[in-house]
Amino acid sequence: MKIYNTLSRSVEEFEPINPPSVGLYSCGPTVYDYQHIGHMRRYVEDDILIRVLKSNSFYVKHVMNITDVGHLTSDADTGEDKMEKGAKRLGMSVWDIAKKFEMQFKDSCLALNVSLPKDLMHATDYIEEEIELIQRLEKKGFTYKTTDGIYFDTSKFSDYFKLSRQNPETLRAGVRVALGKKKNISDFALWKFSPKEEKRQMEWKSPWGIGFPGWHIECSAMSMKALGESLDIHTGGVDHINIHHTNEIAQAEAATGKPFVKYFIHHAFLAVEGQKMSKSLGNTYTVKDVIEKGFDPMALRYLYLQTHYRQEMNFTWEALSGAQNALAKLKADIEFWDEAKVGCAEFEQNFLEAVNNDLNIPEALAVLWEMVRSDYPSSAKKRSVLKFDEVLGLDLGKAKRKEEKIPDEIKKLSEKRGEFRKEGKFDRADKIRAEIEEKGFAVEDSESGPKLRRKS
Numbered sequence: 001m002k003i004y005n006t007l008s009r010s011v012e013e014f015e016p017i018n019p020p021s022v023g024l025y026s027c028g029p030t031v032y033d034y035q036h037i038g039h040m041r042r043y044v045e046d047d048i049l050i051r052v053l054k055s056n057s058f059y060v061k062h063v064m065n066i067t068d069v070g071h072l073t074s075d076a077d078t079g080e081d082k083m084e085k086g087a088k089r090l091g092m093s094v095w096d097i098a099k100k101f102e103m104q105f106k107d108s109c110l111a112l113n114v115s116l117p118k119d120l121m122h123a124t125d126y127i128e129e130e131i132e133l134i135q136r137l138e139k140k141g142f143t144y145k146t147t148d149g150i151y152f153d154t155s156k157f158s159d160y161f162k163l164s165r166q167n168p169e170t171l172r173a174g175v176r177v178a179l180g181k182k183k184n185i186s187d188f189a190l191w192k193f194s195p196k197e198e199k200r201q202m203e204w205k206s207p208w209g210i211g212f213p214g215w216h217i218e219c220s221a222m223s224m225k226a227l228g229e230s231l232d233i234h235t236g237g238v239d240h241i242n243i244h245h246t247n248e249i250a251q252a253e254a255a256t257g258k259p260f261v262k263y264f265i266h267h268a269f270l271a272v273e274g275q276k277m278s279k280s281l282g283n284t285y286t287v288k289d290v291i292e293k294g295f296d297p298m299a300l301r302y303l304y305l306q307t308h309y310r311q312e313m314n315f316t317w318e319a320l321s322g323a324q325n326a327l328a329k330l331k332a333d334i335e336f337w338d339e340a341k342v343g344c345a346e347f348e349q350n351f352l353e354a355v356n357n358d359l360n361i362p363e364a365l366a367v368l369w370e371m372v373r374s375d376y377p378s379s380a381k382k383r384s385v386l387k388f389d390e391v392l393g394l395d396l397g398k399a400k401r402k403e404e405k406i407p408d409e410i411k412k413l414s415e416k417r418g419e420f421r422k423e424g425k426f427d428r429a430d431k432i433r434a435e436i437e438e439k440g441f442a443v444e445d446s447e448s449g450p451k452l453r454r455k456s
């Protein structure tokens, strides 16, 4: 199986550190607000990646964090605290908003058939490990103290730009804000002191004083706790390349002296009707909005699958409608197929090649439709489609044949047609088929005899 690795900027053969085990860490949500369909695209893509790994017989240990502690925005050290701000906005405690939005995240995953690890790791449960990691960095001389916290000195870590490939000179020249209390523009907070003038809802004791962890430290601490000091795969949005994942690498590798991650996989963003999602444009739709507009959430999953994970996706309601129709048609076809037997080897091969080529799911869907339209017996197609669905996760196996009420008149016509066919009077049999179709029904000959259904 081949996968694009952001570290090398190329598609590589996937070779985990200890095959067949694969340790995979996904950056999870910050639970200060609703997860929208942009966020959910990422989790569906992670779900697909895991399914593809499993279909290649890898044993996947998937770990995901929940950022339930207030951290600062990507500006890292001067930004606002999203959690504390979110709590104030809703008039709830920080702990309660974390629970509320974690629930909404889990509901969205359930609706989209995204499997989550049984135990999600909450940043607030691992403060001790986060402090320990900062202490390791301190002992090795990678940290310094300012009036507002403990910082990582990026000038001490020579590989700092290996993931982002940014040029430190251009970075420095492009930054207009003052360095503030930091020594270097790329330095970031490991631990922040609670402000004296304002009581925070979430704060902990530490060797440096009462405060709270920086955002990046939780992912390095929790991923290494769960998966060891070197991980096979780490995933996240493309926006994490320059700061969050770059800082995670710095923290982990400076502490352990070992490579932190073998493959970094990053997902592209989702835009809505050609525009960036934003509260002010009112286009930050959630899965609940999709359902309330009368759509099957699985149509959204199908829509996600039509765009490659490294390509920006443009969501439109029209495209969602199209996806819903395609999925309904697929399910209607499958309902009519005979029970699964031997599959269609040629299509299975093509499907596998597509998914193993850097998760080319749009291509895999094209193979699926080619198979659906092929002349293979329906029992073979059924077998293959169920196999494909282990990767796609569209619940196609649940497409159960509905007990349709076929009028007696149509049943009689079908019986008559059957008799003519037995007698070799095919012209007359075909005339009856046309009559059945005119009356709004379709007849299909299967291995177990003719089948009738209302035409869609």
Ligand code: AMP
Pocket (backbone or CB within 6 Å): 030, 037, 038, 039, 041, 042, 236, 237, 238, 239, 240, 268, 269, 270, 271, 277
């Ligand atoms: P936020 O909570 O909005 O800061 O987003 C958290 C993470 O979700 C971001 O860092 C991105 O990786 C991902 N994300 C946010 N918006 C989108 C989007 N429109 N499309 C895809 N991923 C997104």
Ligand code: ZN
Pocket (backbone or CB within 6 Å): 026, 027, 028, 219, 244
């Ligand atoms: Zn993270």
